[in-house]
Amino acid sequence: MERSLHQPMYIFLAVLAATDLSLCAAIAPKMLAIFWFGSCSMAFDACLTQLFFIHALQGVESGILLAMAFDRYVAICNPLRYTSILTPLSLVWVMLIVAIRATVLVGILPILLKRLQLFQSVVIVHSYCEHMAVVKLAAEDVHINKSYGLFVAFAILGFDMIFVFISYILIFQAVFRLPQKEARLKAFNTCTAHIVVFMEFYILAFFSFLSHRFGHVSPYAHIFLSTIYLLVPPALNPIVYGVKTKEIRKRVAQIFILKIDSQQ
Template sequence: MSPNNTSYLNPRTVFLIGIPGLEHVQFWIGFPFFVLCLVALVGNIILLIIIPTERNLHQPMYIFLAILAATDIGLCAAIVPKMLAIFWFRSSSMAFDNCLAQLFFIHALQGMESGILLAMAFDRYIAICDPLRHTSILTPSILGRMVVMVAIRAIVLVSLLPILIKRLHVFHSILIAHSYCEHMAVVKLAAEDTQVNKACGLFVGFTILGFDMIFIIISYILIFQAVFHLHQKEARLKAFNTCTAHIFVFLEFYILAFFSFFSHRFGHVVPSTHILLSTVYLLVPPALNPIVYGVKNKEICKRVTQIFLVSHGSQ
């Protein structure tokens, strides 16, 4: 650890501690995270194989699900290799520019995931509240524009974060108390005024996560109103059943996201607990999403069963 009076001018390398206070057990902590990543990769790759090949799944909800799967694979690729290198091989050094690149990809992919969840909520709203116009509203060109807008929004807003960090030149430490390069964890290293960085982080967080969460909640209020006005109990159950997977994914993503977001800025959570939960927040949704949607969708469940039966039979 560097002395308090040491400062670093334009550092080229930073060092990721991993999980402060749990360095002695990080080797073993790496295994459950590795399993989570493996489950996420296998599940999301299966979705990316099944959805394009099954004509029954060429619907907006499943197109969005395929994009969500690709985003989740990207998140795992951005976080896990370096994190396991720290836990298992004590490979903690990282070029500062590579750290900023990792920061960008992690937060941009988070932003894209949030936007896709909003698009999925909009799809459910149209499917339940205006079913006769569902295909005419969500045309392939509209779906393409929605995905492009989600990607551009995340890329443009999140790119502000590393750009603003690059304007900082003096750092009081090059030890990042985290298992990956997270925006506030890097900003806290600076020995200069970082109010602009903190304000920008809040702006980006609320513009993406806050905006999306508000409109998802509004969508589901309108959906529930429409569902409860249906006269037949079977129709109400069927309509509600089409939303349960998305509601579960929505809750797990935003509850963990806002816990991580606020605890880093305003909370007094033990660092090891915060970092563990931040990592869980990034890796649990990619692992659970394919399972949740696979269990809830008969077509996906049937195709997964066929894949495993064929692979088992070939052995």
């Protein structure tokens, strides 16, 4: 409803918020059912469905973070062409590519799991269905599942992380070339929120991913950090962006002021 927020950066934030809400909707209901009502069982097909949505939404969120890094790169390194590069049509194409990439790559994971017939256990040591947690239960050859899971992780998270990193190297080079200190601080401030979210998302993601395959982490620590990785960023993102982004902070304050005035 706020016309001043109809800019690429805020559109990306809106998509990020929708992705976070969807991710919580895929995890929280069953997690609460486990803790509140002891409902610890789940049909195999339901597990695969949850697995698909969790990993696909993670892929979408990673793509949105990359798009936001590119948005900051254009805004700082090529500001005069910002509106011509990030047009409404280009934003639509970015969203479509991010969604299609995650859907296609992740969609093969449950198909590969569905072909498995023998399992040494049916108990997952997580409060949600995760790809490697299900693969580890199989009592047959799962090399294809592990190899493809590795490919998906690096094709999405690895690819995005590398290009986000490159974007910020170019951004920092451009910022350090600015002659005025105030201009440098302002440029850094516009990127701070994204850097915080980027760090928490990718560090926890790769810790969870690599510890499943190569680490010797305590199961309790791994379960705890995997849960934090999925639920804490969606809770922190609105706070981080709301506090650090002046326009959003100002608009939210106006909404609360109007509500208070109407109640009085």
